[in-house]
Amino acid sequence: MKYLRQILIIGSITFAGEMLHILIPLPVPASVYGMALLFLCLCLHVIREEQIAETAEWLLAVMPVMFIGPGVGIIDHYTSISDSILPFTAVVLLTTVLVMGVTGATVQGVMALTGRRRKKG
Structure with missing residues (x-):
């Protein structure tokens, strides 16, 4: 339940x-x-x-x-997307690094803010 x-x-x-x-x-x-x-x-x-x-x-x-499912779809339609595989890979890698960087900076910022609050409180 x-x-x-x-x-x-x-x-x-x-x-x-x-x-x-x-x-x-x-x-x-x-x-x-x-x-x-x-x-x-x-x-x-x-x-x-x-x-x-x-x-x-x-x-x-x-x-x-x-x-x-999406992975199989990409493999299944590889011939359709093979011409744009290099730009696709570049975008995936770039956005992955960007998201990791922004996430890390955000977490560090939140940790700094909560650390300051704990010291004051």
């Missing part, structure tokens, strides 16, 4: 993200709206981490399986 409740919580937030995607005319994927909603709910303590922890861990554990 605990897992069903957790799935319903995560599913409800995902559904709310889908509704926001339909209602707000911005080029933002529904999954981003859902993640923002979940983040907001966790920060405002509307949802506690313990309420979704086991199901979230399971979803993270099976996430690599979700990349099998």
